[in-house]
Amino acid sequence: MLSRNGWILVVLILLLCGFSAQTFDSWPTVLVLIPLALLVVAAKKVSGQPAPTLLRRLLAVLFGMILVAIVSMTRIAPYLNKDSFNFLSVGADLICHAALSIILFVWSIRNAAGHPIMLSFGLLVVMTCSIAGGGSQTINGQLTVAFCACVGYVLASQAILGTRFENQESPTDPTQAARSSKLRWNRASFLLSTLTVSAILICTGLLGQATGRSIGDIQNAVHASLKDSLDQAIDQFAISGTRYVYGATIGSVRNRMNENPTEVALRVWADSPPGYLRGSVFDYYERRIWRTTSGRRYTGEWNSPSMRDKLLDPDGIGTSVLKSSSPIDLSRFYFHAERERTTTTSIEVRNVPLKGTTIFTPLSTEWIEASSSGITLTHQQTVLHGVNVTAPYVLGVSRSPALEILKRQRKQALLYVSPTDKEVLEPIAKYICDGSETAIQKATQIEQFFQRNFSYSIDVPSPPSSQDPIIHFVESQHPAHCEYFASATCLLLRCVGVPTRYVTGYVVDERDPDDRFWIARNKAAHAWVEAYDSDSRTWFSVESTPGRSYQSIGSAVSTDPLVSGQWEDNLDSNANGSNRILAFIAIIRTSDPIGFVFKLAQAPLFLIICILFWRRYRHYQGSAGNEIDRYSHKLLKRMDRKMKRVSLVRDNSETMHQFADRMERNYANEPNDSQAWVQSAADWYRKFAEARYQGIRPS
Secondary structure (H helix, E strand, O other): OOOHHHHHHHHHHHHHHHHHHHHHOOHHHHHHHHHHHHHHHHHHHHHOOOOOOHHHHHHHHHHHHHHHHHHHHHHHHHHHOOOOOOHHHHHHHHHHHHHHHHHHHHHHHOOOOOOOHHHHHHHHHHHHHHHOOOOOOOHHHHHHHHHHHHHHHHHHHHHHHHHHHHHHOOOOOHHHHHHHHHHOOOHHHHHHHHHHHHHHHHHHHHHHHHHHHHOHHHHHHHHHHHHHHHHHHHOOOHHHHHOOOOOOEOOHHHHHHHOOOOOEEEEEEOOOOOEEEEEEEEOEEEOOEEEOOOOOOOOOOOOOHHHOOEEEOOOOEOOOOOOOOOOOOOEEEEOOOOOOOOOOEEEEEEEOHHHOOOOOEOOOEEEEEEOOOOEEEOOOOOEEEOOOOOOOEEEEEOOOOOOOOOOHHHHHHOOOOOHHHHHHHHHHHHHHOOOOOOHHHHHHHHHHHHHHHOOEOOOOOOOOOOOOHHHHHHHHOOOEOHHHHHHHHHHHHHHOOOOEEEEEEEEEOEEOOOOOOEEEEHHHEEEEEEEEEOOOOEEEEEOOOOOOOOOEOOOOOOOOHHHOOHHHHHHHHOOOHHHHHHHHHHHHHHOOHHHHHHHHHHHHHHHHHHHHHHHHHHHHHHHOOOHHHHHHHHHHHHHHHHHHOOOOOOOOOOOHHHHHHHHHHHOOOOOHHHHHHHHHHHHHHHHHHHHHHHOOOOO
16 A cells, blocks of 8 residues: 555656656657556566566666657657657657656656655656646746646655655664654644645745736737847757747848748638738848837837737637537637727637747738737737637738727837938938829839849848848849838838838648648748738738738638537537537637636635634534643644654654653763753653642643
8 A cells, every 4th residue: 555655656657648648649658658657567566576686677677768759659659650840749649758758657667665866757747738738828837837846856856855755764763763753644744734735836826827917018028039139049950940930130032942942831721722921020130130119118209109019808709610620619709999890801820839829810810719828919000919829819811901000109109211321322212202192002003013124032142241231132133032121111111101010920721631621831931021001090011022922811802601600509508418518618628727726726725724723713613521631732733843843753653752752862971961851851741640630730
């Protein structure tokens, strides 16, 4: 029979197995490993524990390596059958299940006793699952995973190291037996520990909400700064193909296209080709880098509320019927204040969580339904963060972009061209747009200029070190890719008074081999321009890359059932209670199980523990027959606490006289001062026992 520490270790291992299986969808592998470990433990219980020898230890290490190799091969096989796969995803999967196999193997060969090495591998499992998007990517979800990991590590340390310490103590020595008794959890300490855990749960939840609302500006600034720095630092490495396109640095979109070009980046369910999906939008070009004002604080001429990011609260429950998964509890967020605008269609997008948290939307997006409690929207109408990308999200798209009035400061930022660049580009822009008056006419002239006089190439010659690459491109007219055409178009339009912004994302126009949904691969990464028409007060897209023509969903009425509300209708019309329960379980299973339990358990757990404490101490107050018994109980507790401070712990099985004798025996060789103090304490315990036996009030 397992001890209490043994059962704690079993529960923690099962939770770890469930977390990894949920993250990587590896239930078959996990459900094979767990019974194998249990069979080994049962066999060792029956046959007994053999004496450890060097040969047995070497064989154990060999069998462990074979087990890890077998599990790794079973996990990598599904990836090899795909046309392309994410190397980071494969690495996280292999590391997680190798560590999990080692944990189960060590636990089984040690007869369910555990080993300190399991602590390190347990943390490795949690880290790889978190990297792969396990649990949640919201602030509360991340705090929950971190909190559970800390609590699990403490409990596992107590279960493993505490058991090892107890096993090393000699049971025949009453002093050591008393000290080891401090490692055992009594009922009061368990209740106190549980109360502490519930209090930390509540504080963690409040901290997550405060972090999301109170320091949003700081988080946005760090997010934007890290994106710019990371984009520049990682572009030169081969792993860049595993990330979503960002495109701040000229050449970074090309790197996304070249590194693992056939890897699937997005899956989209739509009735017609989704076309251009925008992921990142930039405001101004400076020193060879596109930058955004989102998440930054400005004190100069661009300081305007219209350029601030805004936090959106849910406007209601989502009504979309998902096509890529079971029903999930989604919330709807409107991008614009005018909600009377109707959507012509809707699309469902499913990201690859390991590639990043970027949300991809069409230009004329009206609303998003996502697994989120609040999202941050930039002034360019892109979602900065707040969406759980492990779940699909649905976008409502209208026929045309919404009306928008540009404030003065924002218009200045979107017209900015550095003086050195403007000196070269302004004469060219005026020559190209000569005779054109409206923004659309000017954009058309520049589009035709590039498509007629330039050619496309993924390989671009290096510009002189002293010259900006965009200026060199326009002057030399060398072949280039989309980043050069989009950047040059953006700057040229600004030189003739048209506000523009630089956009990067994906062109989704490929159907998957089974004709189920649309896909965008890494090679579909693209850059284009969005220009502002002051006459219609709307944004429109500009595509000047040769061989490309802009396309976007939403131009025709769609019968897409995503926004038909069928899910709610089915729930309301279905009178079968069992189906409702199954639907509720499906929502929990596919959305955010850790976060759901986290939120559900806070207040009830705190209330239950408080009731248990109240009942326990009420029992202490009412169980004693009279006032002398209650006073004696408090007096003995106070004295026992004093003895614990000097490492003298009375065992539960010891009488007062036995404890007094042990105290005198242990301090027989100590100095006279110590002997006198211990003698007085021993005499107190004897007098207390005599007083209780006689039924009088002890002193």
